[in-house]
Amino acid sequence: MSTSVHVHQLQRVSATEAVAWHQVVAASTAHDLPGVPTPDPGQIHAQLTGPALGSHRLSWLATGADGVPVGVAGLRVFTSPGQDHLAELELHVDPAHRRLGAGSLLLSAAVAACRTENRRSLIATAAADGPGEAFSARRGFRRALTLDHLMLRLDEDGKDRADLLRIADAEHPGYRLTGWTGTVPDGLADAFAAAKNAMNDMPVGDLDYGSVAWDADRVRAMAAVVADRGDTLLTLAAVHGDGTMAGYTEILIPQGVPQRVQQYDTAVVPEHRGHGLGLWVKAAMVRRLRAEYPGVVEIETDNADDNVHMLAVNHRLGFRSYRRTREFQLDVPAN
Known part of the structure; x- marks a missing residue:
């Protein structure tokens, strides 16, 4: 795994960090989900900074040695009775910077947060038969549901x-x-x-x-x-x-x-x-x-x-x- 990738948790997401997040999501979506519209920067900023219903959000940004954003991870930690065992992961890595360890480092940070938050189940979504599915399978996730x-x-x-x-x-x-x-x-x-x-x-x-x-x-x-x-x-x-x-x-x-x-x-x-x-x-x-x-x-x-x-x-x-x-x-x- 490359040591040139650095992961840090975002506290209060700044406008600059929201732009970096959007940059990664746009590149990842265009590569993995062709034809699916990318959220615009305003939507990304609102997602990262706005309140969530029955949950709170944790966010991480991965950067390369030159400070360029290469990956992001967001963890929605559910807090409502009936779902307080659960967290949901969103993880993107820029295709130009994959296989450098960013995805693994981001996932490790999210799993560690799940343990801290006493969450027993972590769910994630990926395009069927795409790179996200292969990544999930290699890291111990099991397929639980297919959506059409x-x-x-x-x-x-x-x-x-x-x-x-x-x-x-x-x-x-x-x-x-x-x-x-x-x-x-x-x-x-x-x-x-x-x-x-x-x-x-x-x-x-x-x-x-x-x-x-x-x-x-x-x-x-x-x-x-x-x-x-x-x-x-x-x-x-x-x-x-x-x-x-x-x-x-x-x-x-x-x-x-x-x-x-x-x-x-x-x-x-x-x-x-x-x-x-x-x-x-x-x-x-x-x-x-x-x-x-x-x-x-x-x-x-x-x-x-x-x-x-x-x-x-x-x-x-x-x-x-x-x-x-x-x-x-x-x-x-x-x-």
Whole structure:
């Protein structure tokens, strides 16, 4: 291992350090994930300096002998009950500086932090069959989940678009659609939190992911975190006649309103499944995006490859698979 690589933990991330971080992430993403947009410098700075929900963040920067940034690692340490055994790793090494030991040094720092924080599980994501997967396998991570990434293009006309609009306009007796931007309205906060808990039964393969308990304060806090980093969160929900929120879907629009947006959660409460509500709210969200954000042309989502129901919903809406990633888990030995 090269001794010319130096790793130091970032305390309060400076503007210069955020620029260095972006430089590494941009190079790594372009090499390993061609066609995937790189977060802009503002997004990176907000990620590194803003608050996180139910967690705190640790960050490291690796530099070469000449002080050039060659690698970065971020560790999200979960703190909420039900997930306080868990940490999540993001690690990038500039392709021009790989095989010099930077990745190994960064991983060692993250694992040591997991031990200090008494975390038994470390998870990480890598492109399927890419260099990150090989790196993870060599260092003791086990493959725990495969994710299928899908894309829907909003600028395509024809049969698929007409079918999607029919789905959005379909009647669902006993249910109504409602939506909001940012923080959930107070009158819906408790119902939304109850619906959020339906995500705890989503397929997670062999990941030791734990569970999250949602309440009204937590859903408000989540929206505040998104807003503080400059992003916009759109939500559409199906509400039953008795006031229960039966299902919902969320879209994240990164700051600057780029052409590609991200699907966040979609969930239907168990007792309301089987009525096509997931398909309905997602189709209605596409219609809303077209009306309110005409500059958006792509929605990206991902599903576990064994989440047969949601994959079928997305394919019905016109989403098409375009890449795969894998989630890996390292069981961290106790001190």
